[in-house]
Amino acid sequence: PGILQIVARCDWRKVVETMVERAPKLLIAIDGPAGAGKSSVSRLLAEQLGYRYIDTGALYRAIGLLAIEANVSPEDVAGLARICETAKIALTRNRIHIGGRDISDEIRRPEISDAASKVSTHSEVRSALLGLQRRLGASGAAVIEGRDIGTVVFPNAEIKIFLDASIEERGHRRYVQLKETHGDNISLKKIIHDMAQRDKRDSERDTAPLRPAMDAVYMDSTKL
Ligand code: DC
Numbered sequence: 001p002g003i004l005q006i007v008a009r010c011d012w013r014k015v016v017e018t019m020v021e022r023a024p025k026l027l028i029a030i031d032g033p034a035g036a037g038k039s040s041v042s043r044l045l046a047e048q049l050g051y052r053y054i055d056t057g058a059l060y061r062a063i064g065l066l067a068i069e070a071n072v073s074p075e076d077v078a079g080l081a082r083i084c085e086t087a088k089i090a091l092t093r094n095r096i097h098i099g100g101r102d103i104s105d106e107i108r109r110p111e112i113s114d115a116a117s118k119v120s121t122h123s124e125v126r127s128a129l130l131g132l133q134r135r136l137g138a139s140g141a142a143v144i145e146g147r148d149i150g151t152v153v154f155p156n157a158e159i160k161i162f163l164d165a166s167i168e169e170r171g172h173r174r175y176v177q178l179k180e181t182h183g184d185n186i187s188l189k190k191i192i193h194d195m196a197q198r199d200k201r202d203s204e205r206d207t208a209p210l211r212p213a214m215d216a217v218y219m220d221s222t223k224l
Pocket residue numbers: 034056057058060061113116117120145146147148149198202
């Protein structure tokens with residue numbers, strides 16, 4: 001209880017401001033499952049700190065989209081490796097382009113979420129995207145979100161947060177989001193089912209599975 005009182009009384013904005021003053025180029029890693037709030041929190045934090053925001057999920061989504069367009073199966077490792085080699089991905093704060101084409105909106109489609117999760121299970125795909133992620137974050141002063149940032153991509157990140165929430169709450173958040181773009185033609189039950197499947201795949205893969213780093217701060221956003 002003593003620690004909880006201190007935590008409750010702590011002025012977290014001040015703490016972060018002080019850290020950033022002392023070390024102005026921190027790397028902040030935010031990992032967690034879909035719908036936990038990573039993107040919202042990362043964007044806000046980056047904005048408040050004047051940091052860059054790096055969404056690594058968008059890279060896997062880009063490969064998923066290219067695979068679908070090229071009729072390459074998510075199991076075809078050689079085909080996916082070729083796509084990774086030739087894809088000219090440019091990631092900026094809010095947009096992602098492949099070879100000059102803006103794919104930022106397309107990659108948010110539910111079937112691309114599924115394809116991204118499938119292609120990301122292959123170590124060949126992960127290692128092809130590793131260098132790019134490390135280059136993007138190399139100069140620090142960035143909030144970088146994903147599944148394996150604190151464990152694999154930037155194990156030395158100064159601040160690591162593992163953001164989680166109940167599957168029902170995460171499904172509900174995605175439902176509200178999709179309802180805006182897809183109207184009434186969506187089912188909460190199906191969203192929760194698909195999300196649980198994606199979480200399972202992301203957490204059980206052999207290479208860089210979704211899990212909190214030993215030194216990550218675990219936060220549950222279910223009621224936040
Ligand atoms: O964060 P997101 O929902 O946009 O990510 C889409 C998929 O990409 C996710 O299901 C798993 C994969 N991914 C990953 O394996 N590693 C990351 N660092 C980011 C995303």
